[in-house]
Amino acid sequence: xxxxxxxxxxxxxxxxxxxxxxxxxxxxxxxxxxxxxxxxxxxxxxxxxxxxxxxxxxxxxxxxxxxxxxxxxxxxxxxxxxxxxxxxxxxxxxxxxxxxxxxxxxxxxxxxxxxxxxxxxxxxxxxxxxxxxxxxxxxxxxxxxxxxxxxxxxxxxxxxxxxxxxxxxxxxxxxxxxxxxxxxxxxxxxxxxxxxxxxxxxxxxxxxxxxxxxxxxxxxxxxxxxxxxxxxxxxxxxxxxxxxxxxxxxxxxxxxxxxxxxxxxxxxxxxxxxxxxxxxxxxxxxxxxxxxxxxxxxxxxxxxxxxxxxxxxxxxxxxxxxxxxxxxxxxxxxxxxxxxxxxxxxxxxxxxxxxxxxxxxxxxxxxxxxxxxxxxxxxxxxxxxxxxxxxxxxxxxxxxxxxxxxxxxxxxxxxxxxxxxxxxxxxxxxxxxxxxxxxxxxxxxxxxxxxxxxxxxxxxxxxxxxxxxxxxxxxxxxxxxxxxxxxxxxxxxxxxxxxxxxxxxxxxxxxxxxxxxxxxxxxxxxxxxxxxxxxxxxxxxxxxxxxxxxxxxxxxxxxxxxxxxxxxxxxxxxxxxxxxxxxxxxxx
Amino acid sequence: xxxxxxxxxxxxxxxxxxxxxxxxxxxxxxxxxxxxxxxxxxxxxxxxxxxxxxxxxxxxxxxxxxxxxxxxxxxxxxxxxxxxxxxxxxxxxxxxxxxxxxxxxxxxxxxxxxxxxxxxxxxxxxxxxxxxxxxxxxxxxxxxxxxxxxxxxxxxxxxxxxxxxxxxxxxxxxxxxxxxxxxxxxxxxxxxxxxxxxxxxxxxxxxxxxxxxxxxxxxxxxxxxxxxxxxxxxxxxxxxxxxxxxx
Numbered sequence: 119x120x121x122x123x124x125x126x127x128x129x130x131x132x133x134x135x136x137x138x139x140x141x142x143x144x145x146x147x148x149x150x151x152x153x154x155x156x157x158x159x160x161x162x163x164x165x166x167x168x169x170x171x172x173x174x175x176x177x178x179x180x181x182x183x184x185x186x187x188x189x190x191x192x193x194x195x196x197x198x199x200x201x202x203x204x205x206x207x208x209x210x211x212x213x214x215x216x217x218x219x220x221x222x223x224x225x226x227x228x229x230x231x232x233x234x235x236x237x238x239x240x241x242x243x244x245x246x247x248x249x250x251x252x253x254x255x256x257x258x259x260x261x262x263x264x265x266x267x268x269x270x271x272x273x274x275x276x277x278x279x280x281x282x283x284x285x286x287x288x289x290x291x292x293x294x295x296x297x298x299x300x301x302x303x304x305x306x307x308x309x310x311x312x313x314x315x316x317x318x319x320x321x322x323x324x325x326x327x328x329x330x331x332x333x334x335x336x337x338x339x340x341x342x343x344x345x346x347x348x349x350x351x352x353x354x355x356x357x358x359x360x361x362x363x364x365x366x367x368x369x370x371x372x373x374x375x376x377x378x379x380x381x382x383x384x385x386x387x388x389x390x391x392x393x394x395x396x397x398x399x400x401x402x403x404x405x406x407x408x409x410x411x412x413x414x415x416x417x418x419x420x421x422x423x424x425x426x427x428x429x430x431x432x433x434x435x436x437x438x439x440x441x442x443x444x445x446x447x448x449x450x451x452x453x454x455x456x457x458x459x460x461x462x463x464x465x466x467x468x469x470x471x472x473x474x475x476x477x478x479x480x481x482x483x484x485x486x487x488x489x490x491x492x493x494x495x496x497x498x499x500x501x502x503x504x505x506x507x508x509x510x511x512x513x514x515x516x517x518x519x520x521x522x523x524x525x526x527x528x529x530x531x532x533x534x535x536x537x538x539x540x541x542x543x544x545x546x547x548x549x550x551x552x553x554x555x556x557x558x559x560x561x562x563x564x565x566x567x568x569x570x571x572x573x574x575x576x577x578x579x580x581x582x583x584x585x586x587x588x589x590x591x592x593x594x595x596x597x598x599x600x601x602x603x604x605x606x607x608x609x610x611x612x613x614x615x616x617x618x619x620x621x622x623x624x625x626x627x628x629x630x631x632x633x634x635x636x637x638x639x640x641x642x643x644x645x646x647x648x649x650x651x652x653x654x655x656x657x658x659x660x661x662x663x664x665x666x667x668x669x670x671x672x673x674x675x676x677x678x679x680x681x682x683x684x685x686x687x688x689x690x691x692x693x694x695x696x697x698x699x700x701x702x703x704x705x706x
Numbered sequence: 707x708x709x710x711x712x713x714x715x716x717x718x719x720x721x722x723x724x725x726x727x728x729x730x731x732x733x734x735x736x737x738x739x740x741x742x743x744x745x746x747x748x749x750x751x752x753x754x755x756x757x758x759x760x761x762x763x764x765x766x767x768x769x770x771x772x773x774x775x776x777x778x779x780x781x782x783x784x785x786x787x788x789x790x791x792x793x794x795x796x797x798x799x800x801x802x803x804x805x806x807x808x809x810x811x812x813x814x815x816x817x818x819x820x821x822x823x824x825x826x827x828x829x830x831x832x833x834x835x836x837x838x839x840x841x842x843x844x845x846x847x848x849x850x851x852x853x854x855x856x857x858x859x860x861x862x863x864x865x866x867x868x869x870x871x872x873x874x875x876x877x878x879x880x881x882x883x884x885x886x887x888x889x890x891x892x893x894x895x896x897x898x899x900x901x902x903x904x905x906x907x908x909x910x911x912x913x914x915x916x917x918x919x920x921x922x923x924x925x926x927x928x929x930x931x932x933x934x935x936x937x938x939x940x941x942x943x944x945x946x947x948x949x950x951x952x953x
Contacts, residue, residue: 209734240737285912288746288952292912295870323840326810337911581809583837586775593775595741664731677742682734 141171141181145191145215145237150246152339153346155276159246160187160237167344167368168235168249170268175230175256181223183215190214190239193223194625194666195251196406197233197390197643200225202663205625207238210666210682214239230255231390232364232408234270241279244370244672248272252364253390260561261386261395263412266362267353271403271425271434273338273372274346282335282370283673290585293337296330296431296454321459326583329456331617332542333429334673335371340425340434347435350445355438357418362386364410367403370672373428373619373646375402375544378421378438379449383411385553389642391628392561399550402428404621404646406670409553413438420444428542428619430454452547457617460539461649464615537650542619556633558640564628565658567637570609574600578647578669578679580616586677587616587669593678600667600681602659604688609656614647620674621646624683626665630656644670662688741774746952750863750877751904753948755786755921759939762789765946771804778804780814793823800831811836818849825889828852841865857883857897871908873915877901886928891936893928906950915950 148161162168173179185191192214194206204225208214215221230253237247250268275282285292298319306315322329345351355361363383367374377383377400385396387410395412403409403425415421420439427433430451437445531543535555546552580587589597602608610629612622622629623644630639632654639656647653662685669679749768756762769782779802786796802816811834818829833847845861859881866874881897904919921944925933930940 209732209736209738211732213732214736283742284744284746287742287744288748289912297867297870299867299869301869320840326837326839326841583810584775584806593741595739676738680738684731 139173139177139179141179142184143168143181143193144184144186145193145247146186148246150274150344151346151349152274152341153348154339157274157276157278160191160242161246162249165344166246166248167270167272168247170250170252171235173227173251173253175227175253178224178226182220183223184220185215185217188217190216191237191242191247192239193235194238195223195225195233195235196623197231197408198225198251199228199626199628199661202626202661202665205665206235207625207666210664227253229253229390231387231392232268232366232410233390234366234368234406234408236368238666241283241370241672241676243368244275244279244282246274248368250364250366260392261362261384261412262360263362264359265355266364268343268364268366269351269353269423269436270343270366270368271374272341272367273335273369273427273432274341275335275338275370277337279370279672283676286334286585286673287677290334290582291328291331293335294328294330294333295336296332296429297328298330325462325465327457327462327617328582329458329541330454331457331582332455333372333427333431334618334671336429336431338372338427338432340372340374340427340432342423342425342434342436345436347433347448351436352442352444353436353438354442355415355440357416357440358414360412360414361438362410362412363423364408365403366408367405369405371405372432373402373404373621374425374434375400375428376423376425377401377547378413378423379446379548380419380421381413381415381438383413385409385411385557386561388558388640389644391564391641393640394559394561394638396553396557397551398546398553398557399548400544400546401553402544404619404644404670406621406623406644407642407646420446422446422448424449426451428455428544449547456541457649458537458539458541460537461541461617463537463650464613464652465617535646535651535653536648540648540650542648555631555640555646558631558633559635559638560640563637564641565630568607570656571606573609573611575611575613576622578612578614578616578620578622580618580674580679582617585673587674587679589679589681594668594680594682595678597681599664599684601684601686602657604659604662604685606659607656608659609654612645612647612653612655614649614651614653617649618671618674619646619648620679621670622668623670624657624665624667626661626663626683626685627657627659630658632656659685661685741776743772743774745772746770748950748952750950751902751948752951753917753919753946755944755946758943761942763787763795763944764789765948768951773804776805778812780804780816791823795822796820797822802831802833804835807834808836810838814847820890827887827890838862851887853887853889855883855885855887855892857881857892872905873908874903874905876903883929888932891929891932893930893932895927895929897927897929898923898925902946904946904948912950913952917946917948917950919946919948920944921946 143162146164148166150157150159150166159166183193192206192208202211204223205211233251235249236243250270339346343351382397389408418440420437423436425434531545533543533554536543544552577590579591621644628641629645631642645655665683667681667683668675747770751767753765755765764787767784769780771778771780773779782800784798788795798820800818802814804812804814807813814833816831818831820827829849829851831847835845838844843863847859849857861879863877879900883892883894883897886894900923902921904917906915906917908915923942925940933940
């Protein structure tokens with residue numbers, strides 16, 4: 119904050135000089151103290167997380183990055199629109215920064231909002247190499263606030279990330295301590311009856327899938343701005359002030375459900391782009407996403423920022439208070455969600471058509487359901503299915519279904535971005551409003567609305583038991599680059615055929631999430647695709663060069679859910695407007 | 707012909723600009739572009755056995771691997787050391803290559819060396835290992851010995867979670883011989899079974915899980931007859947104490 123003020127003051131004094139900012143970062147070995155454990159990791163300028171970099175829209179920045187590690191490093195400016203050579207992905211944008219070397223990034227700042235930066239080398243990011251970016255807009259913000267705080271989350275694990283990867287490959291359930299037990303089986307029997315409980319177990323066992331497979335990597339301590347729940351990062355306020363909280367999820371693996379009991383939050387920005395304000399009680403932040411919210415505490419009390427992981431295996435906690443040292447009540451963790459067969463419905467090649475009943479229940483006649491007869495693709499269109507899953511299941515005739523008697527999610531909550539009947543649909547702790555992707559509308563369209571020039575289907579694929587993750591069944595090591603033509607507008611169709619949620623991140627170009635709002639579709643850099651769903655995004659291919667495109671879960675990206683995207687043509691090469699756009703989807 | 711010349715001319719014109727598309731772009735030769743190469747060491751069993759006729763054994767069953775998703779090298783080792791006799795009742799090492807053949811199964815092939823007290827044997831190994839429906843970990847191997855005898859071994863394991871740390875694992879191991887190898891006491895037909903129940907507690911992650919259990923060993927048919935002729939028993943009950951270890 120002080121820096122920004124200083125920079126602002128300097129800017130006033132020297133209007134000509136204000137166009138360039140110079141920054142220095144060192145990449146260092148640091149100790150990370152979570153309050154639960156102390157672990158060696160990687161940080162910037164001697165700390166993890168690194169500093170908050172405050173840029174101004176319209177300036178050109180020069181950032182000198184000195185690598186004090188004994189291994190190569192890199193910094194990726196997550197969400198920033200910049201020349202591809204500045205994007206910081208070794209092997210795709212540049213050669214990386216060697217030990218002892220200082221690399222100078224130089225690029226213009228052409229946007230505003232909340233972003234972050236992190237290493238794109240090996241597992242340095244989950245080991246602590248991340249920081250925040252705040253870009254002040256050139257013009258006026260469409261909302262008012264008196265102060266702002268970065269609230270940067272991570273899921274710090276006591277194990278080094280290389281070891282986490284190895285353990286997951288050796289035993290995919292290594293870190294899952296929420297598996298169904300004998301006790302859970304008896305609980306199911308008493309709740310649903312013996313046959314239903316047994317059939318449910320058999321159905322899951324037959325697939326060799328676990329309904330408790332929501333969070334692969336448990337055992338972490340949730341950090342906010344580097345502080346564990348006990349260390350309680352605190353942001354100060356004067357009652358009546360509007361506080362802008364810039365939430366950034368820098369986790370390796372954990373999604374967080376965030377609420378501030380006693381305060382309503384107004385979501386004003388998602389992934390750096392302003393959205394039409396939505397008032398919510400709680401929201402889910404996917405890995406690598408950012409959400410800016412405005413809160414207005416009116417009384418001089420302490421409010422807890424409570425971030426439960428989606429799988430409820432851990433949490434982060436911080437406090438907003440009128441003075442240091444105050445604490446609000448810290449809620450307990452809610453019950454862990456369980457996947458349902460609806461979340462499995464995207465799985466191709468699994469001979470269980472009859473078990474996708476949950477997804478299909480809204481609009482299909484179950485009486486003549488036969489194994490293999492149903493086209494899974496036909497059931498994944500989530501938009502038109504309104505019915506609450508538990509209701510429609512109640513009306514089903516189970517007699518004709520082998521595994522019909524599955525146990526469904528009980529909340530009955532629905533969200534068009536989750537499979538109908540999904541066990542993952544979030545519900546606000548206070549029964550109020552939980553943000554959905556469907557609520558997001560761009561404040562100001564970034565691009566003119568136009569028809570996409572082609573559609574590319576990307577199936578998100580994997581094998582949990584082998585812990586292999588891939589796109590269209592191909593791991594990065596075996597994949598050809600995905601080729602786009604400069605000037606085209608590509609409609610990406612993500613089909614999640616796995617039972618995990620994947621936050622897909624395209625570097626260098628915006629991801630316009632299709633929420634059915636046309637030109638008001640929100641503009642993001644990470645699109646979270648829930649299991650058993652199909653999600654569309656459109657991208658204006660306006661950035662020549664080559665870019666990374668991957669699932670932002672560290673261990674999914676590292677085990678193959680990664681692509682290089684090559685943008686062919688462009689202003690430099692004279693091949694504009696994608697004159698010869700291939701009709702096929704390209705092979706990703 | 708004319709069109710051909712024309713297009714050749716057009717090609718010649720565009721060619722010089724083609725390398726510009728690729729040459730100045732970095733090639734991804736980072737480790738990200740390589741298959742993940744990993745290793746692991748695991749002892750399913752590392753235990754002390756005490757039998758119903760006061761025999762004491764030190765027993766292990768472990769493996770170490772190195773490799774990628776597509777190809778792994780695995781060293782599998784099993785041993786039973788009779789503490790009083792100071793002799794290996796069983797000592798078996800397998801060197802295997804393993805590759806996926808389906809979503810849940812790997813094929814494996816390699817060599818097995820048996821070097822216990824008494825005659826040694828070397829076998830060729832072919833097998834399948836993986837996860838069967840309903841979470842049964844299974845492993846089936848076909849062996850051909852240097853004496854020309856063939857046999858098969860089938861292994862299955864199932865884990866019952868009392869809690870997420872207290873786990874009962876049931877293991878069954880059965881061996882069938884398709885021909886007799888009298889020298890090592892193997893008769894034709896079902897040779898032997900080993901059934902174990904072990905109740906373990908994950909003390910340090912999944913890397914150290916002490917357990918208590920019971921193991922039942924039995925010989926059948928001709929193999930049992932051979933054992934009786936030697937004056938040895940055909941059935942044993944053991945109380946076991948040990949730990950599952952992985953790192």
